[in-house]
Amino acid sequence: MQGARQTVGPRGAASLSPPPLHCVQAFEATARHLSLTRAAGELRLSAAALTQSIAALEARLGVKLVRQLAPAVQLTDAGEHYFHAVQAFAHRLRDGLYERLPxxxxxxxxxxxxxxxxxxxxxxxxxxxxxxxxxxxxxxxxxxxxxxxxxxxxxxxxxxxxxxxxxxxxxxxTDEHIAAAAPALAARADGLSPGEIARLLPLVEHPVASWRQWLVTIDPALASVDPLLSCNDLHLAIEAACQGLGLVIAPSRLLGAKIANGQLRRVGTHAAPGKAxxxxxxxxxxxxxxxxxxxxxxxxxxxxxxxx
Missing domain, CATH: 3.40.190.10 (Periplasmic binding protein-like II)
Incomplete structure (x- = not known):
């Protein structure tokens, strides 16, 4: 009886046969989350089982993919390349079905x-x-x-x-930055100069577009402003303006719907250039x-x- 064929090579050499799918899946989830705990939760496996699967994959490929698993996952250069290759392959599988099957x-x-x-x-x-x-x-x-x-x-x-x-x-x-406020507050700004607006009315600040930068495009002498409220997020700043807490500077396209439905009203006609x-x-x-x-x-x- 003919025995099973077996490939014998040097220690650490990669096998020519495809690696087990569950090992590849374990590595992909761990590399994507960069967390053994989150990957184990997603796959509903124990951390020990994931560790064993990744070790088996490394042995099959003959290359070290993960530098460390705890406290935070770190991939080797080979691991980074293999991770992107696995993701590209997964995309091709899904896209192939999408393109060829209704x-x-x-x-x-x-x-x-x-x-x-x-x-x-x-x-x-x-x-x-x-x-x-x-x-x-x-x-x-x-x-x-x-x-x-x-x-x-x-x-x-x-x-x-x-x-x-x-x-x-x-x-x-490429957007432009404009000033806007709730209708009642915007009415108070009617007829005021930019300097008077900055001095007399409450302002809402955020990292995307500052009042100082906006006012300087009108007059460099208006660089000194004291916002009433500072938000770490543009969306929060716009919502604060809708509640009447102050005037806000924001990209015009993001204010479009709020202006159209009457929650905000544009203040003045000045617009400062924004980014793309x-x-x-x-x-x-x-x-x-x-x-x-x-x-x-x-x-x-x-x-x-x-x-x-």
Whole structure:
């Protein structure tokens, strides 16, 4: 009887056979979360089982993927490359079903700032779902910049900033900063000069656009201001303005809906230049059909005339 074939090689050499899927899944979840605990919770496995699966994967590949698992997961350079390769393969599997089968679905994980997500993107996602009902969008809004390199994120909407060489930035629009307030407070600003507004009326400050920078574009002598309320997030500042707590400076497109429904009223006619909004994605994944569909739709929405 002929015995089973067995490949014998040097110690640590990679096997030519594909690694077990459960080992790859354990590594992908751990690398994506950079946390053994969160990965174990997602896969409903014990941390010990994940550790064993990752060790088995490293043995099969003949390379060290994880430098340490605790207290925080750290990947080796080889681990970083393998993680991105695994994610790209998973995307190709899902996208292949989406493109070739009428029942196939694709998934996109999108991140944006809280203000951009709540005031501009989220109200429009229903339109995208109507046009592309088989693409599921997972939208995460965060007060902090979330790097696409953290894993699991397909596209990020950014306000200004530079991108790495392996990223692709698609310009959407360049906004201008305008002043706005609740109608009753805006009425008090009628007839006042910018200097009088800054001196006599309550102001709401936030990191995206400061009153000092906005006023300096009118008159350098107006650099000294004393905001009544400072918020660490643009969305909070806009909501405070809607409640009549003060005037706010913000990108005009994000104020459009609030102005249109009467919650806010534009104050004055001055507008200061802002930065460009852009969609950022992995350059190597830019050809994915679901990503192209979403970016094309974003460009269409961005081309709409702003309401201010």
């Amino acid at each position: 029942v196939g679905r694709a998934q996109l994980h999108v991140t944006a700032s809280q203000a951009l997500a709540r005031l501009w993107l989220a109200p429009r996602l229903g339109l995208f779902a109507q046009r592309h009902p088989r693409i599921d969008v997972i939208l995460t809004s965060t007060a902090k910049f979330q790097s696409l390199k953290d894993g699991g994120v397909d596209i990020g909407l950014r306000y200004g900033g530079s991108v790495d060489e392996d990223m692709l930035a698609v310009p959407l629009w 909004y852009q969609a950022v994605l992995w350059r190597e994944r830019a050809e994915r059909a679901p990503l192209q569909a979403f970016v094309h739709w974003l460009a269409e929405q961005a081309a709409e005339k702003n309401v201010s």
